[in-house]
Protein backbone atom coordinates (compact mmCIF):
# COMPACT_ATOMS: atom_id res chain seq x y z
CA UNK A 592 0.00 0.00 0.00
CA UNK A 593 2.96 2.41 0.67
CA UNK A 594 2.28 5.60 2.62
CA UNK A 595 -1.21 7.12 2.70
CA UNK A 596 -2.05 10.50 4.27
CA UNK A 597 -5.24 12.54 4.41
CA UNK A 598 -7.05 14.91 6.75
CA UNK A 599 -10.67 14.61 7.90
CA UNK A 600 -12.49 17.73 9.13
CA UNK A 601 -15.68 17.68 11.19
CA UNK A 602 -17.46 20.84 12.34
CA UNK A 603 -18.62 21.77 15.82
CA UNK A 604 -22.36 22.25 16.17
CA UNK A 605 -25.02 23.92 18.22
CA UNK A 606 -28.18 21.89 18.91
CA UNK A 607 -31.78 22.75 19.84
CA UNK A 608 -31.66 26.47 18.82
CA UNK A 609 -34.31 27.18 21.42
CA UNK A 610 -37.52 25.26 20.72
CA UNK A 611 -36.01 22.48 18.56
CA UNK A 612 -34.99 20.17 21.40
CA UNK A 613 -33.34 17.04 19.87
CA UNK A 614 -34.49 18.30 16.44
CA UNK A 615 -32.49 21.31 15.17
CA UNK A 616 -28.76 21.79 14.78
CA UNK A 617 -26.35 24.22 13.12
CA UNK A 618 -22.86 23.24 11.93
CA UNK A 619 -20.26 25.79 13.05
CA UNK A 620 -16.92 26.77 11.49
CA UNK A 621 -14.75 25.30 14.24
CA UNK A 622 -13.30 21.98 13.11
CA UNK A 623 -12.09 18.78 14.72
CA UNK A 624 -9.21 17.73 12.42
CA UNK A 625 -7.97 14.16 12.18
CA UNK A 626 -4.82 13.69 10.11
CA UNK A 627 -4.55 10.03 9.15
CA UNK A 628 -1.22 8.52 8.10
CA UNK A 629 -0.85 4.86 7.27
CA UNK A 630 2.71 3.68 6.70
CA UNK A 631 3.18 -0.06 7.03
CA UNK A 632 6.94 0.44 7.49
CA UNK A 633 6.26 2.12 10.85
CA UNK A 634 5.84 -0.14 13.91
CA UNK A 635 2.51 0.50 15.68
CA UNK A 636 2.42 -2.74 17.68
CA UNK A 637 2.50 -0.83 20.99
CA UNK A 638 -1.26 -0.27 20.53
CA UNK A 639 -3.42 -3.39 20.53
CA UNK A 640 -5.35 -2.16 17.48
CA UNK A 641 -2.29 -0.76 15.65
CA UNK A 642 -3.33 2.85 15.98
CA UNK A 643 -1.05 5.48 17.54
CA UNK A 644 -2.88 8.68 18.54
CA UNK A 645 -1.35 12.13 19.04
CA UNK A 646 -3.80 14.72 20.32
CA UNK A 647 -3.63 18.45 20.84
CA UNK A 648 -6.18 21.11 21.67
CA UNK A 649 -9.19 21.08 23.96
CA UNK A 650 -9.06 18.25 26.49
CA UNK A 651 -5.46 17.36 25.73
CA UNK A 652 -4.74 16.60 29.37
CA UNK A 653 -7.57 14.12 29.71
CA UNK A 654 -8.57 12.62 26.38
CA UNK A 655 -7.40 8.97 26.36
CA UNK A 656 -4.85 8.03 23.71
CA UNK A 657 -5.37 4.24 23.72
CA UNK A 658 -7.43 3.20 20.70
CA UNK A 659 -9.89 1.22 22.84
CA UNK A 660 -10.58 4.26 25.09
CA UNK A 661 -10.61 7.23 22.73
CA UNK A 662 -14.08 8.15 21.42
CA UNK A 663 -12.86 8.66 17.82
CA UNK A 664 -11.08 5.31 17.55
CA UNK A 665 -13.61 3.37 19.67
CA UNK A 666 -16.28 4.53 17.24
CA UNK A 667 -14.16 3.59 14.22
CA UNK A 668 -13.45 0.14 15.69
CA UNK A 669 -17.18 -0.42 16.26
CA UNK A 670 -17.93 0.35 12.60
CA UNK A 671 -15.01 -1.76 11.33
CA UNK A 672 -16.03 -4.74 13.53
CA UNK A 673 -19.46 -4.79 11.89
CA UNK A 674 -17.61 -5.24 8.58
CA UNK A 675 -15.38 -8.06 9.81
CA UNK A 676 -12.32 -5.84 10.47
CA UNK A 677 -10.95 -6.02 14.05
CA UNK A 678 -7.95 -3.64 13.88
CA UNK A 679 -6.61 -0.63 12.04
CA UNK A 680 -4.11 -1.34 9.26
CA UNK A 681 -0.61 -1.75 10.77
CA UNK A 682 1.21 1.61 10.71
CA UNK A 683 -1.87 3.79 11.41
CA UNK A 684 -1.16 7.17 13.05
CA UNK A 685 -3.79 9.79 13.92
CA UNK A 686 -2.83 13.40 14.62
CA UNK A 687 -5.93 14.92 16.18
CA UNK A 688 -6.33 18.66 16.62
CA UNK A 689 -9.46 19.61 18.52
CA UNK A 690 -10.47 23.25 19.07
CA UNK A 691 -14.01 22.28 20.22
CA UNK A 692 -14.30 22.62 24.01
CA UNK A 693 -15.50 19.42 25.68
CA UNK A 694 -18.78 19.24 27.56
CA UNK A 695 -19.79 22.83 26.79
CA UNK A 696 -22.67 22.37 24.34
CA UNK A 697 -20.75 22.77 21.08
CA UNK A 698 -21.06 19.19 19.90
CA UNK A 699 -17.58 17.90 20.78
CA UNK A 700 -18.82 14.34 21.25
CA UNK A 701 -20.85 14.47 18.02
CA UNK A 702 -17.76 15.67 16.12
CA UNK A 703 -15.69 12.84 17.64
CA UNK A 704 -18.35 10.22 16.78
CA UNK A 705 -18.88 11.51 13.24
CA UNK A 706 -15.07 11.61 12.89
CA UNK A 707 -14.80 7.99 14.04
CA UNK A 708 -17.44 6.76 11.60
CA UNK A 709 -15.84 8.75 8.76
CA UNK A 710 -12.42 7.36 9.69
CA UNK A 711 -13.77 3.78 9.51
CA UNK A 712 -15.44 4.56 6.21
CA UNK A 713 -12.09 5.67 4.76
CA UNK A 714 -9.91 3.00 6.38
CA UNK A 715 -12.27 0.16 5.48
CA UNK A 716 -13.09 1.51 1.98
CA UNK A 717 -16.76 1.17 2.98
CA UNK A 718 -18.15 3.86 0.64
CA UNK A 719 -21.09 4.61 2.90
CA UNK A 720 -23.38 7.55 2.16
CA UNK A 721 -23.70 10.29 4.79
CA UNK A 722 -27.16 8.91 5.64
CA UNK A 723 -25.76 5.40 6.23
CA UNK A 724 -22.91 6.84 8.33
CA UNK A 725 -25.58 8.60 10.41
CA UNK A 726 -27.11 5.18 11.24
CA UNK A 727 -23.81 4.22 12.90
CA UNK A 728 -23.51 7.58 14.68
CA UNK A 729 -27.02 7.21 16.11
CA UNK A 730 -26.13 3.86 17.69
CA UNK A 731 -23.74 5.84 19.93
CA UNK A 732 -25.34 9.27 20.54
CA UNK A 733 -29.06 8.62 20.40
CA UNK A 734 -30.35 12.03 19.41
CA UNK A 735 -29.70 13.33 15.90
CA UNK A 736 -29.40 17.12 16.25
CA UNK A 737 -25.63 17.64 16.75
CA UNK A 738 -24.72 14.58 14.68
CA UNK A 739 -26.72 15.63 11.63
CA UNK A 740 -25.36 19.20 11.78
CA UNK A 741 -21.78 17.90 12.03
CA UNK A 742 -22.22 15.35 9.24
CA UNK A 743 -24.25 17.44 6.78
CA UNK A 744 -23.35 20.99 7.80
CA UNK A 745 -25.65 24.02 7.66
CA UNK A 746 -28.94 24.39 9.50
CA UNK A 747 -30.51 20.94 9.81
CA UNK A 748 -33.73 19.42 11.13
CA UNK A 749 -34.09 15.71 11.89
CA UNK A 750 -36.50 13.09 13.07
CA UNK A 751 -36.01 9.45 13.99
CA UNK A 752 -38.09 6.86 12.15
CA UNK A 753 -40.38 4.49 13.98
CA UNK A 754 -38.67 1.26 12.92
CA UNK A 755 -40.41 -2.14 12.71
CA UNK A 756 -40.20 -4.12 16.04
CA UNK A 757 -37.06 -6.25 15.33
CA UNK A 758 -35.12 -3.33 13.92
CA UNK A 759 -36.17 -1.07 16.74
CA UNK A 760 -34.71 -3.60 19.22
CA UNK A 761 -31.46 -3.63 17.20
CA UNK A 762 -31.34 0.18 17.36
CA UNK A 763 -31.66 0.14 21.13
CA UNK A 764 -28.98 -2.42 22.03
CA UNK A 765 -26.97 -1.51 25.09
CA UNK A 766 -24.05 0.88 24.78
CA UNK A 767 -21.74 -1.75 26.32
CA UNK A 768 -22.36 -3.98 23.29
CA UNK A 769 -21.06 -1.19 21.05
CA UNK A 770 -18.26 0.69 22.82
CA UNK A 771 -16.11 0.14 25.90
CA UNK A 772 -17.86 2.03 28.71
CA UNK A 773 -15.73 4.26 30.99
CA UNK A 774 -14.83 2.56 34.28
CA UNK A 775 -15.74 -0.92 33.01
CA UNK A 776 -13.54 -3.68 31.58
CA UNK A 777 -13.96 -3.71 27.78
CA UNK A 778 -16.37 -6.43 26.66
CA UNK A 779 -15.19 -9.40 24.60
CA UNK A 780 -18.69 -9.75 23.25
CA UNK A 781 -19.30 -6.63 21.22
CA UNK A 782 -22.11 -6.61 18.73
CA UNK A 783 -20.90 -7.25 15.19
CA UNK A 784 -24.30 -6.48 13.68
CA UNK A 785 -24.67 -3.58 11.30
CA UNK A 786 -27.23 -1.03 12.51
CA UNK A 787 -30.72 -0.85 11.03
CA UNK A 788 -30.96 1.30 7.90
CA UNK A 789 -32.51 4.77 7.82
CA UNK A 790 -32.77 5.33 11.57
CA UNK A 791 -33.15 9.05 10.95
CA UNK A 792 -34.35 11.51 8.32
CA UNK A 793 -32.62 14.87 7.82
CA UNK A 794 -33.47 18.05 5.99
CA UNK A 795 -31.20 21.05 5.40
CA UNK A 796 -32.87 24.43 5.61
CA UNK A 797 -31.56 27.57 3.99
CA UNK A 798 -29.79 30.09 6.22
CA UNK A 799 -29.57 33.85 5.92
CA UNK A 800 -25.79 34.46 5.81
CA UNK A 801 -26.23 37.89 7.45
CA UNK A 802 -26.94 36.01 10.70
CA UNK A 803 -23.79 35.07 12.63
CA UNK A 804 -23.36 32.93 15.70
CA UNK A 805 -21.87 34.36 18.89
CA UNK A 806 -20.84 31.52 21.22
CA UNK A 807 -20.20 32.60 24.82
CA UNK A 808 -18.49 29.67 26.50
CA UNK A 809 -18.43 29.46 30.30
CA UNK A 810 -15.26 27.92 31.69
CA UNK A 811 -16.95 24.93 33.25
CA UNK A 812 -18.12 21.64 31.83
CA UNK A 813 -21.63 20.27 31.92
CA UNK A 814 -21.97 16.74 30.62
CA UNK A 815 -24.88 16.11 28.29
CA UNK A 816 -25.93 13.15 30.44
CA UNK A 817 -26.22 15.37 33.53
CA UNK A 818 -28.10 18.07 31.62
CA UNK A 819 -30.53 15.45 30.26
CA UNK A 820 -31.08 14.01 33.72
CA UNK A 821 -32.42 17.44 34.77
CA UNK A 822 -35.33 17.16 32.33
CA UNK A 823 -38.78 15.87 33.29
CA UNK A 824 -40.14 12.62 31.86
CA UNK A 825 -43.38 14.29 30.68
CA UNK A 826 -44.58 17.79 29.71
CA UNK A 827 -47.83 19.69 29.73
CA UNK A 828 -49.72 20.07 26.48
CA UNK A 829 -49.41 23.87 26.64
CA UNK A 830 -45.61 23.72 26.92
CA UNK A 831 -45.35 21.32 23.98
CA UNK A 832 -47.62 23.50 21.86
CA UNK A 833 -45.58 26.58 22.87
CA UNK A 834 -42.45 24.98 21.39
CA UNK A 835 -44.14 23.51 18.30
CA UNK A 836 -45.61 26.89 17.36
CA UNK A 837 -42.20 28.56 17.61
CA UNK A 838 -40.39 25.75 15.82
CA UNK A 839 -42.72 26.07 12.84
CA UNK A 840 -41.91 29.78 12.56
CA UNK A 841 -38.19 29.57 13.34
CA UNK A 842 -37.13 27.25 10.51
CA UNK A 843 -38.41 29.76 7.95
CA UNK A 844 -37.68 32.97 9.89
CA UNK A 845 -33.93 32.19 9.86
CA UNK A 846 -33.94 31.83 6.08
CA UNK A 847 -35.82 34.99 5.07
CA UNK A 848 -33.87 37.60 3.12
CA UNK A 849 -35.05 40.46 5.38
CA UNK A 850 -33.95 39.54 8.90
CA UNK A 851 -36.90 40.00 11.27
CA UNK A 852 -35.06 40.23 14.60
CA UNK A 853 -38.15 40.35 16.81
CA UNK A 854 -39.85 37.43 15.07
CA UNK A 855 -36.73 35.26 15.39
CA UNK A 856 -36.28 36.28 19.02
CA UNK A 857 -39.77 35.18 20.00
CA UNK A 858 -39.48 32.01 17.88
CA UNK A 859 -36.28 30.99 19.72
CA UNK A 860 -38.00 30.76 23.10
CA UNK A 861 -38.29 27.34 24.72
CA UNK A 862 -40.19 25.67 27.52
CA UNK A 863 -38.94 22.09 27.17
CA UNK A 864 -35.32 22.15 28.27
CA UNK A 865 -33.87 25.58 29.15
CA UNK A 866 -36.05 26.22 32.23
CA UNK A 867 -35.01 22.87 33.73
CA UNK A 868 -31.32 23.41 33.02
CA UNK A 869 -31.25 26.88 34.57
CA UNK A 870 -30.34 25.46 37.99
CA UNK A 871 -27.20 23.91 36.47
CA UNK A 872 -26.11 27.17 34.80
CA UNK A 873 -26.16 30.17 37.18
CA UNK A 874 -27.01 33.34 35.24
CA UNK A 875 -28.81 31.52 32.40
CA UNK A 876 -32.25 32.99 33.06
CA UNK A 877 -30.81 36.49 33.37
CA UNK A 878 -28.87 36.12 30.10
CA UNK A 879 -31.93 34.85 28.21
CA UNK A 880 -34.13 37.71 29.39
CA UNK A 881 -31.62 40.62 29.30
CA UNK A 882 -30.11 40.24 25.82
CA UNK A 883 -33.00 41.07 23.47
CA UNK A 884 -33.68 43.08 20.28
CA UNK A 885 -34.85 45.87 22.60
CA UNK A 886 -31.50 46.06 24.41
CA UNK A 887 -29.36 45.32 21.31
CA UNK A 888 -31.18 45.89 17.98
CA UNK A 889 -28.95 43.45 16.09
CA UNK A 890 -29.83 40.50 18.37
CA UNK A 891 -31.98 37.96 16.52
CA UNK A 892 -32.27 35.35 19.22
CA UNK A 893 -30.56 33.77 22.19
CA UNK A 894 -30.58 30.25 23.60
CA UNK A 895 -28.63 27.57 25.36
CA UNK A 896 -26.33 25.85 22.87
CA UNK A 897 -27.08 22.13 23.03
CA UNK A 898 -27.07 20.93 26.61
CA UNK A 899 -25.08 24.00 27.69
CA UNK A 900 -23.46 25.76 29.37
CA UNK A 901 -22.52 27.71 26.18
CA UNK A 902 -24.89 30.48 25.11
CA UNK A 903 -25.64 30.82 21.41
CA UNK A 904 -26.68 34.33 20.40
CA UNK A 905 -27.67 34.93 16.77
CA UNK A 906 -27.01 38.51 15.63
CA UNK A 907 -26.38 40.63 12.56
CA UNK A 908 -23.77 43.05 14.04
CA UNK A 909 -22.55 44.45 17.44
CA UNK A 910 -20.97 41.03 18.08
CA UNK A 911 -18.31 42.09 20.58
CA UNK A 912 -20.66 44.37 22.53
CA UNK A 913 -23.27 41.61 22.82
CA UNK A 914 -20.67 39.03 23.86
CA UNK A 915 -19.29 41.37 26.52
CA UNK A 916 -22.77 41.91 27.94
CA UNK A 917 -23.35 38.15 28.27
CA UNK A 918 -19.90 37.72 29.79
CA UNK A 919 -20.60 40.46 32.34
CA UNK A 920 -23.87 38.77 33.41
CA UNK A 921 -22.03 35.49 33.98
CA UNK A 922 -19.20 37.28 35.80
CA UNK A 923 -21.73 38.43 38.45
CA UNK A 924 -22.22 34.71 39.18
CA UNK A 925 -18.45 34.23 39.42
CA UNK A 926 -18.34 32.46 36.04
CA UNK A 927 -15.54 33.30 33.60
CA UNK A 928 -16.29 32.92 29.88
CA UNK A 929 -14.53 32.89 26.53
CA UNK A 930 -16.33 33.91 23.39
CA UNK A 931 -16.08 33.22 19.70
CA UNK A 932 -17.81 34.61 16.61
CA UNK A 933 -18.59 31.65 14.36
CA UNK A 934 -20.03 31.42 10.90
CA UNK A 935 -22.19 28.52 9.81
CA UNK A 936 -20.26 25.50 8.44
CA UNK A 937 -22.40 25.00 5.37
CA UNK A 938 -20.78 21.76 4.13
CA UNK A 939 -20.27 19.41 7.10
CA UNK A 940 -17.58 16.73 6.88
CA UNK A 941 -14.69 16.92 4.42
CA UNK A 942 -11.55 15.03 3.41
CA UNK A 943 -8.33 16.55 2.03
CA UNK A 944 -5.44 14.52 0.67
CA UNK A 945 -2.10 15.51 2.28
Ligand SMILES: Nc1ncnc2c1ncn2[C@@H]1O[C@H](COP(=O)(O)OP(=O)(O)OP(=O)(O)O)[C@@H](O)[C@H]1O
Nearest residue numbers: 662693694695696697698699700703814815897898
Ligand atom coordinates in the same frame (compact mmCIF):
# COMPACT_ATOMS: atom_id res chain seq x y z
N1 LIG B 1 -12.09 14.82 20.20
C1 LIG B 1 -12.45 13.98 21.17
N2 LIG B 1 -11.74 12.89 21.40
C2 LIG B 1 -12.10 12.03 22.38
N3 LIG B 1 -13.18 12.20 23.18
C3 LIG B 1 -13.93 13.27 22.99
C4 LIG B 1 -13.61 14.22 21.98
N4 LIG B 1 -14.55 15.18 22.01
C5 LIG B 1 -15.41 14.86 23.00
N5 LIG B 1 -15.04 13.72 23.59
C6 LIG B 1 -15.76 13.05 24.70
O1 LIG B 1 -17.08 13.56 24.77
C7 LIG B 1 -17.32 14.15 26.07
C8 LIG B 1 -18.20 15.37 25.96
O2 LIG B 1 -19.46 14.97 25.49
P1 LIG B 1 -20.81 15.70 25.93
O3 LIG B 1 -21.89 15.11 25.06
O4 LIG B 1 -20.97 15.62 27.41
O5 LIG B 1 -20.58 17.23 25.58
P2 LIG B 1 -20.54 18.01 24.19
O6 LIG B 1 -20.68 17.02 23.06
O7 LIG B 1 -19.33 18.84 24.18
O8 LIG B 1 -21.82 18.93 24.32
P3 LIG B 1 -23.27 18.93 23.56
O9 LIG B 1 -23.61 17.51 23.22
O10 LIG B 1 -24.22 19.54 24.54
O11 LIG B 1 -23.10 19.80 22.37
C9 LIG B 1 -15.93 14.47 26.57
O12 LIG B 1 -15.88 14.54 27.98
C10 LIG B 1 -15.10 13.33 26.03
O13 LIG B 1 -15.26 12.18 26.83
Ligand SMILES: N[C@@H](CCO)C(=O)O
Nearest residue numbers: 606612613815897898
Ligand atom coordinates in the same frame (compact mmCIF):
# COMPACT_ATOMS: atom_id res chain seq x y z
N1 LIG C 1 -30.52 17.90 22.15
C1 LIG C 1 -29.45 17.54 23.04
C2 LIG C 1 -28.18 18.19 22.55
C3 LIG C 1 -26.98 17.88 23.39
O1 LIG C 1 -26.31 16.77 22.94
C4 LIG C 1 -29.78 18.03 24.44
O2 LIG C 1 -30.17 19.21 24.57
O3 LIG C 1 -29.67 17.26 25.39
